[in-house]
Amino acid sequence: MRYLKPHYYDRFVCSADKCPDTCCAGWQIVIDEESLEKYAAVNGAFGSRLKNSIDWEEGVFCQYDRRCSFLNEQNLCDLIQELGPDSLCDTCRMYPRHVEEYDGLRELSLSLSCPTAAEMILGCQEKVIFEESFTDEEDDFEDFDFLMFSQLEDARDVIFHILQNRSTDLRIRMASVCALADKFQDCIDHQTSFEIDTILARYEEANAGNLLPNLIKNSDHTFVQILCGDDDLLPSVSARQKISSYHWHLESIALLEHLERLRPEWNIILANTRSLLYAKGEDAYLKICHDFQTACGYDSPLREQWECIGEQLMMFFVYTYFCGSVYDDMVSTKMGLALFSTLWIQEFCMYRWLDQGHSLSFSDITEIAWRFAREVEHSDNNLDMLETWMEENF
Numbered sequence: 001m002r003y004l005k006p007h008y009y010d011r012f013v014c015s016a017d018k019c020p021d022t023c024c025a026g027w028q029i030v031i032d033e034e035s036l037e038k039y040a041a042v043n044g045a046f047g048s049r050l051k052n053s054i055d056w057e058e059g060v061f062c063q064y065d066r067r068c069s070f071l072n073e074q075n076l077c078d079l080i081q082e083l084g085p086d087s088l089c090d091t092c093r094m095y096p097r098h099v100e101e102y103d104g105l106r107e108l109s110l111s112l113s114c115p116t117a118a119e120m121i122l123g124c125q126e127k128v129i130f131e132e133s134f135t136d137e138e139d140d141f142e143d144f145d146f147l148m149f150s151q152l153e154d155a156r157d158v159i160f161h162i163l164q165n166r167s168t169d170l171r172i173r174m175a176s177v178c179a180l181a182d183k184f185q186d187c188i189d190h191q192t193s194f195e196i197d198t199i200l201a202r203y204e205e206a207n208a209g210n211l212l213p214n215l216i217k218n219s220d221h222t223f224v225q226i227l228c229g230d231d232d233l234l235p236s237v238s239a240r241q242k243i244s245s246y247h248w249h250l251e252s253i254a255l256l257e258h259l260e261r262l263r264p265e266w267n268i269i270l271a272n273t274r275s276l277l278y279a280k281g282e283d284a285y286l287k288i289c290h291d292f293q294t295a296c297g298y299d300s301p302l303r304e305q306w307e308c309i310g311e312q313l314m315m316f317f318v319y320t321y322f323c324g325s326v327y328d329d330m331v332s333t334k335m336g337l338a339l340f341s342t343l344w345i346q347e348f349c350m351y352r353w354l355d356q357g358h359s360l361s362f363s364d365i366t367e368i369a370w371r372f373a374r375e376v377e378h379s380d381n382n383l384d385m386l387e388t389w390m391e392e393n394f
């Protein structure tokens with residue numbers, strides 16, 4: 001078995017009672033069979049508490065006021081305190097560690113939804129490296145498309161090179177990987193997978209020569225236009241009939257408002273973003289964007305830091321989602337999820353900056369990121385709705 005993990009993966013340590021939130025509230029914690037059996041065999045007073053605090057039919061911990069019934073007032077786990085860390089079920093033991101499974105490969109990552117992990121992911125100044133290791137374990141996957149998977153891995157390597165090319169504006173990098181994924185999708189749809197290597201070589205070469213704008217300047221893809229159409233980055237995109245960033249955000253916040261939600265705080269963020277950013281019309285919105293970019297975004301002295309955080313977000317989402325398209329052929333949609341998530345985390349940061357009287361700290365950015373991940377990424381229903389929306393709209 002081959003394992004892959006980001007270089008910071010092993011440094012994760014849970015902040016426990018110092019955590020600004022907790023992972024034991026707001027969502028259902030599913031208990032594996034083995035742990036259920038272990039809990040059923042515990043005797044005495046704590047055994048009775050276990051019997052009464054688990055929904056045995058659903059196999060989940062009961063919640064009180066949306067908190068796990070074993071989470072005490074100090075935000076520590078009574079199960080660990082009574083029975084030790086080995087008593088945790090798989091979900092609690094693993095979180096925020098996440099595994100994507102492919103034939104012969106396990107890709108490990110930390111979930112952005114954990115505040116401590118989000119701080120590590122977004123605070124990483126250096127380019128993320130994925131470390132490889134091997135074990136003797138074997139897999140018995142059926143019907144795994146090895147050819148497509150190896151092309152996806154090759155494409156993802158090129159995408160990583162582009163995203164980490166810090167001599168190019170991040171918006172151009174994001175637009176380029178969007179265009180690359182789109183070309184990959186065309187090859188699948190038209191059964192011309194034999195062309196993928198040539199396409200990847202073209203993007204690799206353009207990236208090495210800092211010529212990526214040449215590959216995207218005529219693109220009418222929504223994300224390319226949103227990323228590069230509102231300024232002088234790509235004049236030929238601007239000259240075309242542009243998709244307005246304002247209207248795209250209005251349309252997509254309506255989608256976010258329709259998704260399943262975990263926490264009341266998220267309702268407030270959505271409602272305030274709508275009223276502060278969009279209620280006064282497009283010109284007012286563009287002025288806010290301009291002021292924000294000049295204060296702490298692409299046109300500011302903090303540009304390097306802003307781009308570094310955007311790069312780490314894109315690297316995180318591409319690493320997590322992109323190769324999963326081996327199971328559903330939806331390459332373009334997986335890239336769409338990465339772009340959508342990064343753009344919306346940046347948009348919520350702009351809302352936070354405005355709401356706080358033109359101030360935005362690193363901890364504001366990480367908070368927006370982990371809240372977004374909790375609300376959007378951790379619900380299969382939400383991810384399905386997003387993928388369907390993207391399929392229908394792009």
Ligand code: SF4
Pocket residue numbers: 013014015016019020021022023024095096113114115116117
């Ligand atoms: S969210 Fe992360 S840091 Fe907070 S308690 Fe859970 S694992 Fe620990």
